[in-house]
Amino acid sequence: MASTSTLRLRSFSKTLTWRTVATLDTFVISYFITGSVSWAGSIAGIEVATKVVFYYLHERLWESSSWGLS
Numbered sequence: 812m813a814s815t816s817t818l819r820l821r822s823f824s825k826t827l828t829w830r831t832v833a834t835l836d837t838f839v840i841s842y843f844i845t846g847s848v849s850w851a852g853s854i855a856g857i858e859v860a861t862k863v864v865f866y867y868l869h870e871r872l873w874e875s876s877s878w879g880l881s
Contacts, residue, residue, distance in 0.1 A: 822870040826863055834859045 813821070837858050841851035 818874060819871075822867060822874065826867045826870065829866065830859055830863050833862070 834855050838851050838855040841854040842848060845851060845854075
């Protein structure tokens with residue numbers, strides 16, 4: 812089994828790679844809705860700042876749960 816620090820590093824790495832993909836998605840959708848690169852960038856910037864924290868906490872909560880494991 813992996814060490815606790817390895818699991819935390821893995822959670823953090825997954826957080827960063829997923830946020831890159833998801834923020835690009837948010838930027839593109841925001842651009843199509845607003846027609847403004849500036850607004851799309853602002854929306855994506857705010858979104859990434861909040862969701863990195865929320866995703867990491869969500870991931871750590873799931874790691875501490877044995878629900879659904881045999």
